[in-house]
Amino acid sequence: MRFSGLRILKEGLTGNKGWAPHWRDPEPKAEYDAIIIGGGGHGLSTAYYLAKNHGMTNIAVLEKGYIGGGNVGRNTTVVRANYYLPGNQEFYSHSLKLWEGLEQELNYNAMMSQRGVINLFHSDGQRNAFVRRGNAMHAQGDDAILLDQDALRDLLPYLDYDNTRFPIYGGLLHPRGGTARHDAVAWGYARGADQRGVDIIQNCEVTGIDIEGGIVKGVQTTRGAIKAKKVGIVTAGRSGQVAAMAGMRLPIESHILQAFVTEGLKPCIDHVISFGMGHFYISQSDKGGLVFGGDLDFYASYAQRGNLPMMEHVMEAGMTLMPMIGKARVLRSWGGIMDMTPDGSPIIDKTETTGLFIDCGWCYGGFKAVPASGYAFAHLIAKEEPHETARGFRLDRFRDGYGLMDEEGTGSQHNLH
Numbered sequence: 452m453r454f455s456g457l458r459i460l461k462e463g464l465t466g467n468k469g470w471a472p473h474w475r476d477p478e479p480k481a482e483y484d485a486i487i488i489g490g491g492g493h494g495l496s497t498a499y500y501l502a503k504n505h506g507m508t509n510i511a512v513l514e515k516g517y518i519g520g521g522n523v524g525r526n527t528t529v530v531r532a533n534y535y536l537p538g539n540q541e542f543y544s545h546s547l548k549l550w551e552g553l554e555q556e557l558n559y560n561a562m563m564s565q566r567g568v569i570n571l572f573h574s575d576g577q578r579n580a581f582v583r584r585g586n587a588m589h590a591q592g593d594d595a596i597l598l599d600q601d602a603l604r605d606l607l608p609y610l611d612y613d614n615t616r617f618p619i620y621g622g623l624l625h626p627r628g629g630t631a632r633h634d635a636v637a638w639g640y641a642r643g644a645d646q647r648g649v650d651i652i653q654n655c656e657v658t659g660i661d662i663e664g665g666i667v668k669g670v671q672t673t674r675g676a677i678k679a680k681k682v683g684i685v686t687a688g689r690s691g692q693v694a695a696m697a698g699m700r701l702p703i704e705s706h707i708l709q710a711f712v713t714e715g716l717k718p719c720i721d722h723v724i725s726f727g728m729g730h731f732y733i734s735q736s737d738k739g740g741l742v743f744g745g746d747l748d749f750y751a752s753y754a755q756r757g758n759l760p761m762m763e764h765v766m767e768a769g770m771t772l773m774p775m776i777g778k779a780r781v782l783r784s785w786g787g788i789m790d791m792t793p794d795g796s797p798i799i800d801k802t803e804t805t806g807l808f809i810d811c812g813w814c815y816g817g818f819k820a821v822p823a824s825g826y827a828f829a830h831l832i833a834k835e836e837p838h839e840t841a842r843g844f845r846l847d848r849f850r851d852g853y854g855l856m857d858e859e860g861t862g863s864q865h866n867l868h
């Protein structure tokens with residue numbers, strides 16, 4: 452089933468009776484060549500690229516809930532390639548290029564909107580840091596434009612420039628950054644994988660990983676045992692729990708990140724804007740809601756909901772930056788479980804168990820990574836060697852300290868995120 456203008460017209464005129472489900476609902480087979488645990492963005496894109504790039508089609512994605520119910524459907528949809536450190540830079544640059552062709556690739560409307568991401572700076576020191584970041588982005592082949600206060604006033608007239616505790620000096624604009632419809636990305640990858648023969652099995656929780664003599668043999672699930680030659684763990688906030696089934700203790704803490712959306716308003720915010728002196732970033736959805744978020748709730752948890760102190764903190768930061776939003780009514784808030792690594796960079800690696808692979812540690816920035824993570828993880832699973840864009844994402848950097856990619860500048864200590 453392909454989407455086209457003609458098809459939509461035809462279906463519209465004939466009662467929309469011709470649409471089929473976007474993916475099948477198969478029973479699990481007794482054995483697969485590979486099993487992907489976790490039907491989030493990263494798991495589904497891994498399955499898609501395993502089938503498409505490596506011809507592995509006898510595979511299953513096992514999802515304990517429903518597709519899109521995890522972080523892939525809970526994030527604030529920001530997509531960008533403005534990382535600073537080697538290792539991350541080339542990876543996120545690759546990801547943005549994949550995003551730019553994704554809708555054509557999947558024949559699915561992911562509502563990719565390259566509206567520009569603007570990081571504000573509020574001091575000379577912060578300006579210097581963003582100049583360096585912008586230069587690094589240019590060197591990588593991505594785009595960045597330094598805006599002074601006058602240029603910013605033209606672009607974002609509604610910010611509070613004059614009467615605020617943290618005066619705005621300017622911003623770094625990343626024009627190719629923007630937003631994409633998060634759950635459509637999951638559905639698009641799910642459909643593309645299914646069309647290539649991948650079994651997407653929802654309501655199937657993995658409860659154990661079978662290992663014999665250091666070699667993975669399959670998994671135990673709520674729908675029975677399933678054998679597999681290769682198993683990939685892609686369970687984001689639940690990575691620590693699932694890896695423990697294979698006897699692993701990961702350098703990951705799971706924390707809650709909240710997001711908020713207001714009632715629909717007329718278009719007023721054209722970009723993604725990020726405050727530089729507090730935790731607040733904002734964009735406007737196609738339905739008109741202001742979508743915004745801030746920092747982690749500061750305690751480890753597996754609950755998919757946050758608490759009031761962080762909500763207050765985010766609202767305060769928003770009001771400092773653009774007092775006008777105080778008039779908007781918040782409609783919803785929600786939380787997701789973030790898989791935080793000590794250095795703020797991810798892990799895509801083999802494990803000490805032969806045939807068992809892991810992709811995790813996406814912290815609060817894994818949505819933008821969905822295409823490149825699936826691409827690189829599929830490469831690792833199929834070829835058993837890292838993809839060139841993900842060589843730095845090694846698990847052992849947390850054991851020996853070599854190769855840490857401290858993008859956050861917080862050192863290798865969890866509680867400083």
Ligand SMILES: Cc1cc2nc3c(=O)[nH]c(=O)nc-3n(C[C@H](O)[C@H](O)[C@H](O)COP(=O)(O)OP(=O)(O)OC[C@H]3O[C@@H](n4cnc5c(N)ncnc54)[C@H](O)[C@@H]3O)c2cc1C
Pocket residue numbers: 488489490491492493494513514515516517519520521522523524525526527528529530655656657658685686687688689693708709710744785786787788813814815816817818819820
């Ligand atoms: C509020 C919020 C805002 C965010 N904003 C952004 C943003 O603007 N930009 C950005 O780049 N990133 C953002 N992120 C981060 C991003 O959403 C995550 O890093 C990314 O989605 C994680 O990967 P995933 O999609 O595979 O995770 P998930 O969708 O969580 O997928 C993991 C899946 O594994 C399943 N699972 C877990 N355990 C098992 C088991 N035992 N058996 C079977 N299945 C299992 C889960 O049910 C889940 O569906 C945000 C996150 C949140 C919560």
